[in-house]
Amino acid sequence: xxxxxxxxxxxxxxxxxxxxxxxxxxxxxxxxxxxxxxxxxxxxxxxxxxxxxxxxxxxxxxxxxxxxxxxxxxxxxxxxxxxxxxxxxxxxxxxxxxxxxxxxxxxxxxxxxxxxxxxxxxxxxxxxxxxxxxxxxxxxxxxxxxxxxxxxxxxxxxxxxxxxxxxxxxxxxxxxxxxxxxxxxxxxxxxxxxxxxxxxxxxxxxxxxxxxxxxxxxxxxxxxxxxxxxxxxxxxxxxxxxxxxxxxxxxxxxxxxxxxxxxxxxxxxxxxxxxxxxxxxxxxxxxxxxxxxxxxxxxxxxxxxxxxxxxxxxxxxxxxxxxxxxxxxxxxxxxxxxxxxxxxxxxxxxxxxxxxxxxxxxxxxxxxxxxxxxxxxxxxxxxxxxxxxxxxxxxxxxxxxxx
Numbered sequence: 077x078x079x080x081x082x083x084x085x086x087x088x089x090x091x092x093x094x095x096x097x098x099x100x101x102x103x104x105x106x107x108x109x110x111x112x113x114x115x116x117x118x119x120x121x122x123x124x125x126x127x128x129x130x131x132x133x134x135x136x137x138x139x140x141x142x143x144x145x146x147x148x149x150x151x152x153x154x155x156x157x158x159x160x161x162x163x164x165x166x167x168x169x170x171x172x173x174x175x176x177x178x179x180x181x182x183x184x185x186x187x188x189x190x191x192x193x194x195x196x197x198x199x200x201x202x203x204x205x206x207x208x209x210x211x212x213x214x215x216x217x218x219x220x221x222x223x224x225x226x227x228x229x230x231x232x233x234x235x236x237x238x239x240x241x242x243x244x245x246x247x248x249x250x251x252x253x254x255x256x257x258x259x260x261x262x263x264x265x266x267x268x269x270x271x272x273x274x275x276x277x278x279x280x281x282x283x284x285x286x287x288x289x290x291x292x293x294x295x296x297x298x299x300x301x302x303x304x305x306x307x308x309x310x311x312x313x314x315x316x317x318x319x320x321x322x323x324x325x326x327x328x329x330x331x332x333x334x335x336x337x338x339x340x341x342x343x344x345x346x347x348x349x350x351x352x353x354x355x356x357x358x359x360x361x362x363x364x365x366x367x368x369x370x371x372x373x374x375x376x377x378x379x380x381x382x383x384x385x386x387x388x389x390x391x392x393x394x395x396x397x398x399x400x401x402x403x404x405x406x407x408x409x410x411x412x413x414x415x416x417x418x419x420x421x422x423x424x425x426x427x428x429x430x431x432x433x434x435x436x437x438x439x440x441x442x443x444x445x446x447x448x449x450x451x452x453x454x455x456x457x458x459x460x461x462x463x464x465x466x467x468x469x470x471x472x473x474x475x476x477x478x479x
Contacts, residue, residue, distance in 0.1 A: 093118060094126050095478035098135060098155075102179065102477060106139050106152035127153060134159045135179075135476075155179050163211060164468030165204060165227045166270060167191075169245040169297040174207040175465040176217060179473065181281035183462065185211055197251045200243075204253070205260055212261070224264030224475065226468030227253055228273030230298060232315055238267040241315070244333060245297060266471035270294060270464045271318055272309050274457070275302025276474075277467025278420045282458035287417040291410055292457075293320070294464065295403065296423035299341040303414060320406050321345065344402040346378040346425050353381050353395055363391035382428050396428045400435020407436060408443045411452050422457030422464075429456065 093116075100112055113123045130136040137156045157179045166173040169191070176185035189207050192199065204227070212219045229251075231243040238254020257265040268276070275292030278284040284292070288307040294300050299321030303310040310317050321341035322334050329338025330348070342348055354373045357365060365384045369375035384392035407419055426432065436454055444450035457463045 092478060093122065094129065095476060097123065097126050098130060099477040101130075101136055101153050102155045105154035107154075108150035108152055110150055112153075157182070158184075159221065160223050161217065161221045162223050162469040162472040163208060163225045164273075164465040164471075165207065165225070166273070166462075166465035166468060167200070167204075167227065167229045167243075168270075169230070172203050172207060173462065173465045174211055175462055175469065176211055177466060177469045181277070181466055181469065183466075185217060186462070187211060195246055195248070197248055200240075200246070200248065200251055201253070201256050204257065208257070208261060222263060224266065224472035225257055225261065226273065226471035227257075227265070227267045228270035228464040228468040229253065229267060230270045230300065232319075233267055233269045234315060235266070235268050235311065238265060240267070264472055264475060266468075266475075268309075268468070268471055269300065269302070269315075269318070271300030272302035272311075273467030273471065274422050274459075274464040275304055275420070275467065276309060276470045277459050277463045277465075278422070278457060279304055279307075280470045280473070281466060282463065283420050283455050284418060287453075289414075289416050290418045290420065291318075291414070291416045292420045292422060292463075293403075293407065293410075294423040295345060295421060295425040297346050299345050299406070299423075301410065303416075305414070320410065323406055323409060325402060325405055340402065340406045344399050344406070344425070349378045349381055349395065349399055349425065350376050352398075353392075356391070356395075361391055364389045365392065378425060378428075382431070385428070385431050393431055396431035397435040399425070399428070400432040400437075401439045402435075403432065404436040404439025405443065407454065408440050408449075411440065411449050412445055415449070416452065418453040418455065420455055420457055422459070424461075426456050 096116060097112055101107055109123050109127055113120045134156055136153050138151050139154050140152055160179055161176050164175045172189050172191055174187045175183055177183055187207060187210055189203050211217060229240045230245060232241040234241050240251035240253055242249050253267045254265045271294040274294045278292050284290045290304045292302040301318040301320045303318050322339045324338050325340050325343055326338035330342040331337050332339035332342045353376050357373060364387060365380060368380055368384060381392045381395055385396055441450050459466050
């Protein structure tokens with residue numbers, strides 16, 4: 077064993093120990109040094125040395141004194157949450173969302189920029205840079221506090237290289253996101269698929285916090301899933317794991333942008349809801365949607381259908397329930413494939429809430445293979461419209477914290 081290898085191993089172990097201690101303080105703080113040593117089985121001197129480093133770097137602060145079990149009261153430690161920020165980006169089809177969070181995932185700043193029709197690679201990068209500059213240099217945030225930038229991008233992503241391999245909504249390929257942003261902003265940049273960042277956000281700060289085996293399903297203009305297995309995102313051999321929007325549900329269904337017929341997203345994504353509504357309304361189906369859009373069917377979208385459902389419109393309620401049933405088939409397939417503890421449904425379509433969940437739950441109850449499969453927890457996203465962007469921030473936090 078070479079000296080270089082030994083030294084490298086020691087530094088790696090030291091870094092891992094630091095991350096483990098830092099995360100323990102994040103999850104269980106205020107906590108004493110003695111309790112950290114007890115739970116991690118690290119020696120008290122090791123814990124003390126690492127804690128001293130964390131205090132010096134301002135990640136951790138000493139707070140109140142804890143209860144004494146005899147002798148001097150221990151000084152408790154907690155994360156200095158607002159000392160550092162992360163910046164997260166969610167690249168949608170029509171808008172790019174930007175958020176700033178602290179170390180606990182609390183939102184500190186938010187902005188959004190439109191994405192024009194038929195953007196090129198340079199357009200997408202330009203919008204990213206504009207939003208980042210706005211949040212870094214508007215005067216509201218201290219640029220020196222930022223640890224890094226995370227990006228949630230729809231489509232196929234190479235997270236190692238930080239490249240968007242294929243963004244189907246834009247028909248763009250090989251966008252060098254990491255390279256461009258690191259060059260311009262000189263900080264850590266992490267890039268991941270948006271459904272996976274949504275899942276990561278929910279795992280850290282949302283409804284997946286207690287589930288190491290879970291799936292996050294992002295239902296918007298398309299449908300994608302992030303799979304968490306034993307607390308780690310699963311990418312598959314070529315980074316296409318989770319593309320459930322392209323699982324075939326109906327062999328005779330509508331043609332998908334991928335070229336196949338009857339994909340899940342042709343039946344249950346936002347545009348599919350609007351298309352189905354328009355077709356049926358044009359046949360004369362009674363609905364208050366006629367009045368809501370003043371007879372202009374081009375104005376019909378998922379939001380209008382949801383609004384009508386909230387006003388008691390039977391046509392819209394049935395339409396959203398049917399959408400839930402289609403989703404339920406896709407989710408049942410996921411349950412039978414990877415058997416997660418929980419499935420979290422997010423994205424714009426999830427705003428339909430109970431109208432959607434009723435169909436999902438009925439389908440899983442009727443199609444689940446076993447009683448346990450039927451009991452799989454299905455919940456809506458806790459982080460809502462910012463889930464993917466907050467999860468993009470977590471991409472950066474993972475560089476410092478080990479769960």
